[in-house]
C-alpha cells in the first residue's frame with residue numbers, strides 16, 4: 001500500500017439481525033493499522049451494539065440519527081469521531097441490506113434502476129506491474145486505470161508516461177499521491193504531468209489542508225482534482241467541491257454508508273461528480289458499486305487490481321468485471337452475504353485472528 005507495508009488484510013464486517021432472524025451485512029473500514037478491525041469490533045460490541053438492541057426503523061438514516069444523538073459526545077470525548085463515522089457507515093450498509101432482504105427486493109429493483117450493473121475502474125496499479133495489469137484490465141473492458149505515485153524514488157512522470165503508452169485509445173490514466181505532497185510539491189508535480197493528461201489527480205494534498213490551498217492548486221492546473229476517502233460529512237465535501245475538487249470519492253465503509261453517498265450525490269454542486277472510493281471486502285465493494293449504478297454514466301467505482309480473497313472469494317464469485325462493468329446482486333438485499341464456510345475459514349485462519357475474535361465475542 002502507499003502509506004507503508006500492509007502485512008495482513010484485516011477487515012471488519014457487521015451483521016445486524018432483526019427479531020425474526022433476518023440478517024443484513026455491512027463493512028466498517030479497517031484496512032489498517034493491522035488490528036484496526038479488532039479495535040473497532042470491540043467498540044461496536046462494548047459501546048454501540050447496546051444502543052441497537054430493540055431499535056426500530058423504517059429508513060436506515062433513522063438509526064444513524066439515533067446513534068449520533070446518543071453517542072456523538074462520547075466519541076468526541078474519547079477522540080474517535082472518525083472511528084465512529086466508520087462504524088456508522090458499516091451499520092448503515094448493514095441496515096440497507098437487512099431492510100431490502102426483509103422486503104424481498106434487490107437494491108436495483110428498489111431504486112428502479114434500468115441497468116443493474118455498475119461501471120468500474122482499475123485501481124492501485126503498482127509501477128512494477130504496469131505492463132501486466134493495464135493490458136489485462138483493458139481486456140476486461142475497463143477504460144480508466146489509477147496509479148499510485150508520489151514517491152520520488154519511482155519517478156512520477158516516468159511511471160505515468162509508461163502507463164499512458166500501455167493504454168488503449170480512448171482510455172485514461174489517473175494518479176493518486178495519497179495526501180503525500182505539500183502545495184508547492186503538488187504544483188510542480190502536476191505541472192510535470194499535465195501534457196500526459198491524467199483524467200484526475202487524487203489526494204494531491206492532505207484532506208485537511210486549508211481550503212485556500214486546494215483552491216490555489218485547482219486553479220493552477222488543468223488536471224481535475226479528486227478526493228474523499230478522508231473527507232467526512234456533506235458540508236465538507238461541498239466545501240471542497242466549491243473550491244475546485246471535481247471528483248468526490250466517499251467511501252461507503254468510512255463515512256455515510258449508502259445513505260450518505262446517495263445524499264451527497266443529491267447535494268453536491270454542479271460540475272462535481274461522485275466516484276466511490278473502495279478498498280476492502282466484497283461486502284463493501286458491492287455497496288460502493290451500487291452507488292455507482294444509481295449514478296449511471298456520471299460515475300465509476302474503484303475496484304482494486306490486487307489479489308484479495310476477501311473481495312474475490314468471501315462472498316462467492318460476484319465481483320466479476322465484464323465490459324468494464326460489474327453486475328449488482330439480483331437476489332433480495334443490498335449485498336451478498338459471506339459464504340459461511342469461507343467466513344469460518346477466514347475467521348479461524350492464521351491471518352485473521354481479529355475476525356475470529358470479533359465473531360467469538362458475539363458481534364452481530
Ligand SMILES: [Mg+2]
Pocket residue numbers: 176178202203229
Ligand atoms: Mg486514494
